[in-house]
Each structure stands twice: as structure tokens, then as C-alpha cells.
Amino acid sequence: MTAFAYRKSSLHAEGVPLSAIADAVGTPTYVYSAAALTERFREVTEAFAGHPHLICYSVKANSNLAILKLFTALGSGFDIVSGGELARVKQAGGDAGKTVFAGVGKTPDEMAQALSSGIRLFNVESAEELEALDAVGRRAGRRAPFALRVNPDVDARTHRYIATGLKTSKFGVPFEEAVALYAKAKKMKGVQALGLDCHIGSQLTRTAPMRAALTKVADLYVTLKAKGHALEYLDVGGGLGITYSDETPPSPQEYARTVLAAVKPTGATLLLEPGRSLVGNAGVLLTRVLYRKPTETRTFVVVDAGMNDLIRPALYEAHHALQPLVKRRGKDVQVDVVGPVCESTDVLAKGRSLVLPRQGELFAFMSAGAYGMSMASTYNSRPRPAEVLVDGEAWRVVRERERVEDLWRGERA
Template identity: 45%
Template sequence: MTAEFVRPHVAQIGYRSGELFIEQVPVRTIAEKFGTPFYAYSASAVCQRIEMLRDALHPAEVQICYAMKANNNLSLLRILSGLGCGMDIVSGGELERTLAAGVPAQKIVFSGVGKSEQEIKAAVAAGVGQLNVESTEELELIAKVARNVGRKVPVVLRVNPDVDAATHPKITTGTRHNKFGIPYEAALTVYARASTLPGIDCLGLAVHIGSQITDILPFRKTFERVAELVGRIRAQGNTITRLDLGGGLGVSYDGRSGIDIVTYGAILRETLADCGCELTIEPGRFVVAEAGILVSEVLYNKVQGSEKFTIVDAGMNDLMRPALYDARHPIWPIAEPAAETLAEPCHIVGPVCESSDTFGKYEALPPLVSGDLLALGVAGAYCAVMSSSYNARPLVQEILVEGNRYCLARHRQTVAAMLKLEQAGEWIAA
């Protein structure tokens, strides 16, 4: 190729004999079986990420609670639960989905800035292991719910440490300009209040400063601020036994810029391993992003002025990140490009009637023709889970791959099923 072609950079996805494989399965074989577009996930890649995390954190004992907002496919949740992971959830729907996957309730952490009273009641009834409190009003509501059912509810206070994670503005969560958490300067007062409320078992603190963080320094600053606060809480005469350190571990979308997970583990141990608290982290993207691909078929090519557009059958409703965050995913033709092939720059775009329905301009792709198959890489996190039925386009199927076998992990939605949800009911007089 005359321009740089970014090849897959995880062991479970790559070219063999001129064809793209996921684990031991040719991607083309899956396409022929199920049609396009579809998501496919490597089970082995997910398991490997958990192993990498545990190795990096050792010898510190840290509970991994997967942030399921990254990808809530039941098959993946069952794999992660089987590996001993808990789950970090942010809605009542995620609570139901997690329980349906067989995750023990005591391994569930319920985060989120806007839990409704109904969601809190459901969490308390299920016996979740921890509710992360983000405001004084939420704290009082949880206390009321707990009193009404005669239970003690385990909570930790999510503190906003006012640390800039140096990531995309739309996924930064740890500065005073964000909606998340209790202000750092108010944490002592709120913690003291929580420790006196009937029905509240105030156990500790939580932080989460953002997503897709590749710089280690913001984590160090955050953990140091947490360690300082632990000392001040104990000096106040209150007990603290848990620290929830959130997620945010960044991955590589270009083969170069993932987080140094070994250094992350060293910083966690240096700052917090001796604080006398149970430690939890909540990775999401780091666990599943590089395990997934979105496979699409080329429909047409067209030229507008000096620009070439290649139109594929996957759209922004299937993968929202480029439109939402200006994200750029690597693209790999299913047929391996020959080294001597002349690159042909083109915009890869979808069929949705929006100019934002574009995956970007790619300089290093070979000439593409109708019927060619492409894989958008690093598509296991914040992709299928953010998809919609815009333009009345049904949600696409998801495939799980393990070794030399694969299975349908989510059926393709049908228009008929969508229409059933909109059958008019009986008129109700006001």
C-alpha cells in the first residue's frame, strides 16, 4: 500500500491466507451465514483483557466490576460474570439485564447521576452490593426508601475530584464543570451526614474522571486526592472501608496510543493499596472495545467533485461514535490488501439521510467495489449499545466467536417487531 494501512493490533483479529479472521473463524463465513451488517466479538480477547488487568494490579486485591454501559450483550455479561467480575450499572434497565445474565446482586454497583425513586427501590429490593450517591438529595431519597422497607442500604459517595482527564470534552466527568459527583470540598460534610442517617450504611467513596484516558497522570492525581480524603474522613471520627476508583482506561484506535496498564497498576498500589479499604475498579471500554468489529458491505461508489464516497450498508444508527465524538475507527477490508496495491482515498459513509452519517475519510484503503466486505475495528465498546432504529433501520445482529465456533448473540430486529410496539391502544378520556 502506498499510504499507511493500520492493521488489526489484537491477537484474536487478523489476516490469514489473505482473509480477515476473528479468532479461528473467517469473517466472510459469518457474513455468508447471517448477512450484513453485524457486530462480532472475540470471547478470548475479552478474557485476555481481564487477565491483563489482574496481572497489572497484583498483588493488590482489587474487585473488577465491568462497566456494562460499554456493551451490555448478555453473552458478554455471562462470560465476565463467569470470570468473577461484578457489574457497574447506571439504570434500572441495566439492573434487570445484569440479573438476567445471572450476576449475583451483591456484585452489582449502581452508579449514575439521576437514579429515579423506582430504580432505587428496585436496587434495594434486589439487594445490590452498593449504590453510588451523587448528590445530597439522592442520599436523602435512598435513606427514605431504606426506612420504608426496613433495610440498611450500602452506599458510597461519588466525589468529583476536579481533575481534568485530558480526554474528549464529551466524555470528561471529573471536573467542577461536569454534572457528576459531590464537590470535593463538600465531601466531608456529606459523608458525616450520610454516616448518621438511619437506613444508610455509608461505606466509602467513589470517583470516575472520564473515559478513554491514555495519560497516567490524571489517575495519579485522582488517587492521591482520594487518599487524602480517606485520612480526613477518619480524622473526623467516621469509618471508611471501600474505595470505588471508576474506570476510564483508554484503548488504541490507531495501533499506537493505548494506556500503559502496568504503570496504572503501579500507581494504584503506590497511592491506595495500604489505605485499609476494599478496592474496586470499573473498566468498560478497556475490556471489550478491541474485541469487537462491525462488518459491513459496500453498496456503491460515487464521485462528488474531487471527493470519492464509498457507501456501505452500516450507518450512523449502527455506530454512532463518529457522529457523536468525531471518533475514528480503523477499517479493514475482509480481503487482505496486497502490499503493491495503490491506495485510493475515499470517504466511507452510510445510507442514513444525514451528512453526519460518515465514518471518515480513509487514505490507505484499496479500491473498493460493490459487494466488498469491510470491518470497522475496535467496535466492541459504545457501538452496538448506542445504536438506534433511526430511519426505521432495525438494530443489527451480534455474533459471539470463541475459537473455531460462533453463535448468534443477538437476533436482528425486524420492522414487524418494531411496529408491534406502536399498535394504538384504546382512547382514554381525560
């Protein structure tokens, strides 16, 4: 389905005109489609239906409680990278027993919190982290379940900032050190090896890197089992890409065929960590035109959303399609759409062909459901946007717009 489509000349989210939300809630505002979230989750579930698996939604992609609650109701587990994300999962009714804890810098307090909550698995990323987890487990009088995240040194062929499986990456332990670390863990009293983990990057649009990495990891899994390690889980990570402009990422079905062919020799229960692929195209960011600013070299269109609201274009040179909420006829001109933040990098859409926008006109940055609001900040003392969830012809605010007074909450003059 297409969650965001024009009906006559008006862009809708499911059955709701987006202009009605903008008028009622204001801008900038993130809007998500419950139908799109549900459909994408079910597509992945069905693609892996013939193999034991658990989908662990990657909370960092979008951590709104309403979205976490929706995925909980669909049977999802979660992939977290902080104690704060674990708290969000629990607040939304999620099950810590269906949650994996990743990240290179877990603190002992976060480890203890997760262990006491009954976490399914810690994905350990260094030898010293393994020792720290062992100490936490011994203090708690129990063995902390873990998987080593190995670095297979495979080029994911994605943006250099979101590639995580190369030797130069901070993530994972070197592939050649894994066997020795599992042997060391076997002598520890506070940890228990239950799995093996690998994740090579985000916004993956080709199957070849996935196949190469998972084939190496599957061979290692079989080797570890032969050495007497009672492993149950193979965590294949996430990272499946979406279409922002002209990308053609694998479908969930093609992705599943690639993964299952690579891991077939293991017999392991799979842990899958989709994030962007579930929420990316299920959300948009609404914005309103403030000013037009023609110069000798270009025409700027200044909108009320900035890089603090949607940092991906500034951070990754990312492309987000830009659509008017109400189509109108006219001659296209080339414009740079920029925000109000006091930075030259606050360019949200460069060199776009649009009918010259009018002051007050409303637009939507498409494919903004992932790493939009979750990476938003209050830079320039700008309150963060509101968030809205649409379900059919109904909608509701699932995060109120931040107030100016919220900006200094907790500060002391």
C-alpha cells in the first residue's frame, strides 16, 4: 500500500488530509501511518514464517511510545542500545525477555538494569565489555546471556557514516578473535554464551554484502557449536534499506531468501533487527514556507523545519522527497529549501524543481519516519516537533509539541 497519496490534489495520510493535521497541530510536525507500520511488520514476519525467528524492532530508528506499543501488539521484540531505550520499551508494554541489548558503550549500571529486567541477550562488542558483563552477572548471582558481535570486514556499500562491518569500524570484535573470546567466556561464572551476532550497516540496498557477511558468520556459528558452545541464536542484525528517491532495495521476501540461504547450516533461531525498513516510509515531516529569497545565483525557500528537526540531509547528505500538501499548477523553478537554523549546513533539499512555493504553503518531507524525530534536537533553542499517528480516518497527537519552557527544565540560573 501507499500510506501517503494524493486524493484529487490533496496529499493524504491514509484517509486524513495532511493539511488538516498541519492546520490543527501546527508545523513542523511528524505524521506516521499505523497501516504502513503494520503492513511492513507483517511482510517481514511472513517472509520468515518458515524459520524460527524473532523480530526485534530497532528502537533507535523511532522510539515514540505509540509506535513501540503498536509493534508490541504485533508480537515484536526490540533491539535497544541504551538503558533509556529499555525504559521506553517497558513503558510501552514491551517484553524485556524479547529484547536484545546492543551498543559499544553499555555501562555496568545499564547492564545490571537489563539483566534484572530479564533481557533476552546482550550483544557484546569488546573483550573488556565481556569482562564487565561477567562482573555484573557475578554480582547479581546469575549468568548474563550474551552473543558476541563479530566484525566480518565486509563492505556494506552504503554511506561511510552508517557502515559498521569494516575493520575500521568501532563496532564488533575482530572476526579472528571470536573463537578465543568464546573459550574465555566459557570459564567465566557471570556470563553464558547463547548466540552470535553480526550487523554490517544501515540502508543496505544490495544482497551480495549481506550474503557474504552471513556466510562467514554462519560458518563461525557451526565452528563454535562443534567446540561445545551451546548457542541458540544467530542475530543477523538489520539494515535493510528503503526507497528515498531512486533506490531499489530488496523486498522482504528477497531479503529473507538471502538470509535463510546463508544461515541454513546453523539450525539457529534467527534474531532480526529491522528499523528503518519498518518505519522509514511510514512517516513524513510537515513544514510551512516562511519566505522566498531570490539571489543572483539561486532561489532559497525558507521553511519552519530545520536541521534540528531533520538532521539527515546535513549529517548524511541524505535525500528526502518534497511534496506540496495541495498540488497547484505553475511553472517549475529550481530552489534550495533551507531551514531557519543558524548553520550553512541547514539545507533540507538542494536544487529541487518546484512550482515556486508561496508564503504559508505547506509541504511534506517524505520517508521521514526513521531517524527523524529520534535524532531531533533543541539546537538554537528550538522546541522539538509534535508527532501524530494516523489510523484510517482518525488521528491523534502521540507527542505534544515541546514548549519553550521545556527547553530549560532542570537548569538552574
